[in-house]
Amino acid sequence: MGFVESQERIDDRLDHDGSLAEVEEEIIDPAPYGEERKAALRPFASATIPRGLAEPVVETTTQPRTALWRRLVLPLMLAAALLAPAPAALAEDGDDGSVPSDRFGRLFPDLPPASEPSDALTDAIAKLGTPGGPLDAKDALDRGPIDLIAVPSLSDNNPNNPKHTAGTTFLGQFVDHDLTRDAGSPLGVPTEPGSIENLRTPSFDLDSVYGEGPSRSSELYEPTDRVKLRVERVEEDGFEDLPRRSDDSAIVGDDRNDENLVIAGLHAAFLKFHNHAVDVVREQGTRNPHQVFERARQLTRWHYQWVVLHEFLPQIVGQKRVDQALKLRKFFHPETPFIPVEFQSAAYRFGHSQVRPSYRANLAGDNGGPFFAFIFDPSQFGKPDPDDLTGGSRAPRRFIGWQTFFDFGDGEMRPNKRIDTKISTPLFQLPVGTLPGGRGPASLAHRNLLRGLTWSLPSGQRIASQMGARALSPSDLSELAGYGLGLERATPLWYYILKEAQVTEDGLRLGPVGGGIVAEVFVGLLELDESSYLNQNGWRPTLPSQQRGEFTMVDFLRFAGVDPASRGQ
């Protein structure tokens, strides 16, 4: 009953705020994809280097960042704006120093790069990120995927995080793919963020799921019921799978959501969640297809955003930092939302440290037994039903039993890894199809450090000082002293953020710099999005949940119908 009342309130709002008109347009408008959207739907390897971006990148006038610009030009522009009769004069994209939403920008534009580029620095980064190097957790892969979960001593160098369930990692990866996709910055080559397109919208709007809506992304929708998203099955009476082409590549709004089996399963859960929301909206009596679609998408987005702000974000940054960011954002307050490179290439890549070397994908799907596997195993690449968890293939055992990943209270949940400078070994040899540009290095740690060079990111210590946080001391980072480059005093941001979590929070959550950046960007993106649930006058979850008015990931999976009880396993 509560749901019905709340739904009526949502419906009222929808009828008055014009969003239905937008959906009608969306369904009627036959315009094809923009080129960049098409690129985002192509397989990984071809998706990320649009024409022209392999050329040297020139700084654009829409993204000025130098201290000089801020000191001299900005005050003049502000003075001119005060004198000008029309206040809208500065509102053009970028003219007011704002970053266009389809570009990357900076959170700390006045801070210098951590180090000047040099061969010695590139060598040091390669050594840090190489397989078997200091960042490699050196998991005992020869012991197999089961022992790496079941034998505690094998986790000594890559400790578990008892505060996070294994699914936290993949929800984090899913969120990443909702917010940000670098259109092809050159790896390790200094580049202005404003010159590179972000192929995702910088908001929690699930464009990775909905694409551009039923009309423009028609391949994502059911041909016979176009307000529903296409879902397929692993076999005729099997569990859900992403819709796939004849070569098994996924037909989804962002092909990275088929990079591994767990994120593919999560994407499929979102498809099913939306379709169930459609059923609920229809049961309420709504018949107009445009209204049905818009209301179901709204319900899906708002419940997802609720989970992100109330469950996921507190887990990764701590409730205090969430509250602080809600009270006052000190560093991220743009007029229009955008993704800062400090977040995109460093702080929010903390999640790479949470990935386990192996998982139990389901409990009874592998000929009646559990399906254990490494996240990636190069010996399996290219096989039709590989013994690892690479995405891009369909087979009866390739679905997710969610009780391993989130806590359904049945004792089956397993933890993920702590946030620290130990990265699980399989991430040092990624499948080539998952690499932007389809080229090496195949070590994710190496790539993350190179992206820091791409954006000339400031050091962790400088950002700490700018944020008023206590910086790590050189002795906390003494392992970096041996490179002779002062990295223990001016540390690459991604490395710093991992070390900060390890030293200040025992690896259970992010520390002040990493947590501060992630909290402000998440809260900022939600607050800057007029259609987010935060801007709807105290909206609370309306769909069925364990606790009325709350909504958790477990509730989400139940509503999607992919929980253990719905599966019978």
Ligand code: HEM
């Ligand atoms: C098995 C798990 C994962 C794999 C294999 C993976 C792999 C990758 C790869 C290959 C890239 C591109 C690297 C580059 O060339 O710069 C990337 C980028 C990224 N990853 Fe992950 N990732 C995983 C999980 C996560 C998680 C859990 C998070 C956060 C919680 C995360 C956050 C990011 C972000 C923010 C980017 C930049 C995206 C962009 O704007 O293009 N990843 N990841």
